[in-house]
Amino acid sequence: MNLREAQQRFHRLCLRLFDALGYEVAAETLQGEVRIDASVRKDEEHLLVEFVVVPARRPGLGILRDKVAGARAQMVETGSSARQRVLLSCMLDPAHLEWLQSEFDMEIWGRERILDELAALPADYQSLKKDFQEFVAKLRRLELVTLRASKNDVAGTTAPAPPPLPGFAESPVSPLDFGEAEEFSKYGDLRKRLVDTKRGPSHAKAYEVLIQDIVRYLFGDFLVDPRPQRRTERGLDFMDITYRVRSGHPFWDTLTRDFRTRAIIFECKNYTKGITPSQIYSTERYVNVGALRSVCFLVSREKPHEHAELAAFGAMREGGKLFVLLDDSHLHQMLNIRETQLRREAEKKTLKRDFEDDPSEVLDQAIYDFLTRMGR
Template identity: 30%
Template sequence: MTLSTNSSGFQFEQLVRRILEANHFDVHEAGLSIGLETGKRAIVVSSSGGVRADANARGQSAGFDFTATMGNEIWAIEVKFYRTARAQVTLLESAAARLAARGIIAGARKGMLVVSCQLSSALRTTLEDRFSITFIDRVDLLNWAARAPELLDELNALLELDSIAIPEASERPTEPTQTSKRLPETSPPEDTKGTELCQELKALKRGKSTWSAYEKLCDRILRYLFPNDLHGWHRQKRTDDGLNRFDYICRIRPTTDFWQFLLHHLDSRYVLFEFKNYADKIKQGQILTTEKYLLERGLRRVAIVLSRAGASTDAIKMTQGAMREHGKLMLVIDDGQIIDMLQMKERGEDPTDRLFELADDFLLALPR
């Protein structure tokens, strides 16, 4: 995924690169060869700042952000920014499996997964033993950034930290080389369910004839994306034209920043999902119908609409009016955004971060 230069994820990745350089890592720039070989595999930095293996690696992409060297060691390094400070184990496992597998293909000796969340000592030990890679969390980064005060200030600002939110910092190793973890000889299995769901969505025909298959696919997609975030999955049947036969009403579990935002700031304990299998963009009439199911006093003020082609300009204006006049938030997610979130989940990133960005952009652009 190509990150926007204004996104927190991109800023975090660039800051991690500078912190590593301040700690004596040689981080390789775009378009430059590392100049080291492992067997028959030459490592080459791609134009996107990542690394690709040569033809002997069977043409597979790097699958991690960049490489670095320290001494004679080649590190495959992946950086993950999460808006939620609490560690989400399933995402960390997916990211670690991908990094270990791709690092082996690229010929790296060690792997490093840098995350913005905080790991407990027990969780860190379990994950490092399982995947044989080094985990670096926000506490480690704070220790490493202390070598350059300007980096420490940037890190605190980006993670929105204060002095009381930095426990255990003095108890962590301060040198990146204080680890003996090496990538395993055989790669662990990677998560491929996101790719499979993407392929199914792309292949599914739009329109009335496939509405049932679409809603069943949406059910599987949502349960894959948000297995721990929602509860209930109550099906709400109603009469319609066959293109949006039913929706889901789920109770929110405030496990991540996005769901906490809906619960605490929008006063919505429940979220409504609707599935629109139209070939074209949905119009304002479909938005008006959805709005009627949102209840201000029923703690149900948020709807997420899955629409194959997104929403028309008039429909978007209708969602803006619902938010401005009644405090009802309706997000319309098209196929491209669903595919993006599925790919994020497969890479070990949090798909709710994308929902947070969509909601944030929507509210920032809300007209008077």
């Protein structure tokens, strides 16, 4: 089975699944000028659905992000008010699934969810269950071929064969026993501190220290030499935390090149409410293109006021200064993804960072969303 055949077979099986679940199914339907894999209805529910084969059992977040974004763009282009859902042939780590659904505001089913839905069907659908089980077995052989051909493989080595399917359902993702490993123990501590740190000016220093610890955990090998509260030349304004970028990380290398910056600023706002345009204007004074510090990640506890983004648009349009507005939800997502990244690296027994499973995907998507919303 090649990739094209896998896509066709997955498509047919998913249509049969929706039929078994009681939906009225219209396959490969035109919505305006856009062709969608399926439009399904049940009672008052109307869904546009895309079926996507990903030839990797547990693909990296970068691959998943691209696949889901492509499927979503196809459905958004229809202009339909129907809900959107993507079915993926691969397994999904919980942290990846959480971020993808949150970022793209749609429901996503991975292989685990599909298998759960099939398992819940009555015995009348045994042939569908068997056909999907056979498809998964063939798909895993295709995944093995893809793995062997991967550019990340060491030349001359042979990828191990995947374990046999344990009956019908596949084993769920299970966390490793991390023991006393420092990197993994930091994860839970940072999440708890983020929840427990109180909001307001009297706790601003604690929040700044926490953000510094989170950045170190997420990107410590690449964002280095932090300078907390470093004053500018005239001694009037200060930057919460400024970092030098060490080369070697695709996201940070691209960001520093595209925006011609040598320093990355993290400005921490431990406010009880979302930031307003005034915080953009005050910070803009020391985000200085001429001084090669043109990028600022402005981190606050709540989502910013809608006019704050308008102010950020102005700073970008008029001065070439990039403000990336983050809040606690972004930090939680990145901590989840970093934990998954470390676990999967441990499973592979490698010390090399896996950039396909990197928390920088959250930042890259936030920047892309910002740039696409900005008017002329």
